[in-house]
Amino acid sequence: MGMFKALVLNQDEGKTTAAVEELALTDLPDENVLVKVDYSSLNYKDGLAVTGKGKIIRKFPMVPGIDMVGTVEESADDRYSAGDKVVLTGWGVGENFWGGYAQYARLKADWLVPLPEGMEPIRTMQIGTAGLTAMLCVMALEEGGVTPESGPIVVSGAAGGVGSVAVAILAGLGYKVSAITGRPETESYLRALGASEILNRAEMAEPARPLEKQKWAGAVDTAGDTILARILAEADYNGVVTACGLAASFKLPSTVMPFILRNVRLQGVDSVMCPTERRRVAWQRLLTQLPENALGDIAQIIALSDVPDYAEKITNGQVKGRVVVDLNA
Ligand code: NDP
Numbered sequence: 001m002g003m004f005k006a007l008v009l010n011q012d013e014g015k016t017t018a019a020v021e022e023l024a025l026t027d028l029p030d031e032n033v034l035v036k037v038d039y040s041s042l043n044y045k046d047g048l049a050v051t052g053k054g055k056i057i058r059k060f061p062m063v064p065g066i067d068m069v070g071t072v073e074e075s076a077d078d079r080y081s082a083g084d085k086v087v088l089t090g091w092g093v094g095e096n097f098w099g100g101y102a103q104y105a106r107l108k109a110d111w112l113v114p115l116p117e118g119m120e121p122i123r124t125m126q127i128g129t130a131g132l133t134a135m136l137c138v139m140a141l142e143e144g145g146v147t148p149e150s151g152p153i154v155v156s157g158a159a160g161g162v163g164s165v166a167v168a169i170l171a172g173l174g175y176k177v178s179a180i181t182g183r184p185e186t187e188s189y190l191r192a193l194g195a196s197e198i199l200n201r202a203e204m205a206e207p208a209r210p211l212e213k214q215k216w217a218g219a220v221d222t223a224g225d226t227i228l229a230r231i232l233a234e235a236d237y238n239g240v241v242t243a244c245g246l247a248a249s250f251k252l253p254s255t256v257m258p259f260i261l262r263n264v265r266l267q268g269v270d271s272v273m274c275p276t277e278r279r280r281v282a283w284q285r286l287l288t289q290l291p292e293n294a295l296g297d298i299a300q301i302i303a304l305s306d307v308p309d310y311a312e313k314i315t316n317g318q319v320k321g322r323v324v325v326d327l328n329a
Helices: 044-051 121-143 161-172 184-193 225-234 257-262 276-289 292-298 304-315
Strands: 004-012 015-023 033-042 067-075 085-089 104-107 153-155 177-181 197-200 216-221 235-243 265-268 299-303 322-326
Touching (some): 004 044, 033 044, 033 121, 033 304, 044 304, 067 104, 067 121, 121 161, 121 216, 121 276, 121 292, 153 161, 161 177, 161 216, 161 292, 184 197, 216 225, 225 235, 225 257, 235 257, 299 304, 304 322
Parallel strands (some): 153 177, 177 197, 216 235
Antiparallel strands (some): 033 067, 033 104, 033 322
């Protein structure tokens, strides 16, 4: 078989370099399923990995890309055979194991999820890790007893990948959604996704008192730091706040007051090690509950060679919605 293209990260005097290289199948790590990759996507974590701004990659050379969708070419595992369409997100792929920014990948069968029936491959990457995480947050809100009748939901980092999909899913399910953004120019985009109120990021990042006026039945927080602290202080009695990101920082300058006086629940959400069964449920729900027309607005498509530029942009908060990487462009 011929050569194929991959984005390869290396280290040069402590700095991460990224270049599209030609590799052979024999260069791939030794795992039990060989997949021809159709699409990958760009998440915040990919941005940190490709630019080297975050300590995501510890072993070089590395092919990054934490998401991918493709077709099985060879499988030594009974669960998959040639021709099967599969999706992969997380499990440390694109961090500790070679990932989706390549036309071929060798993967563990345990990491794969069959393409949900009726879902176009490209749609899975329009959604990607970010969208899957958004759905896991919505599931956590529901498990905490939050319904559209409970009251408004606030979403931070709303114009980003997780935030955009969360706004679209929640609005589609009938929730009233307030979107926090630092980019006022995204207002019409966020309203088109279903946000009914736009909140200024800088104001929401102002340090809050231990308890503020109750405003939110639930929250999807991608920011952390003072924004998460304010959301907790503003959460309703019995409110559920899901925390999945650190776009502002990993800090949480809060108090116990919302928990002990308002019965507020702070629910962490992780997509990387999320069990396969829960992923399947989330993907199935994304198929039916993420409005089809929303994704056209949310996602743009780029080529593999564009990834380093976009990695820089996403880490500077300049990417709107989701970015799909077309491995054959
Ligand atoms: P994006 O870069 O697409 O979105 C992040 C958004 O956060 C930006 O678009 C911006 O939105 C907002 N933002 C940027 N800088 C700041 C800041 N200083 N303070 C507050 N908000 C800021 O990233 P993703 O959507 O891919 O990821 C969002 C977060 O969720 C990241 O921290 C990521 O690591 C995390 N994540 C966690 C996962 C998990 O499994 N727990 C899985 C996926 C992502 P706006 O312009 O609207 O303000």
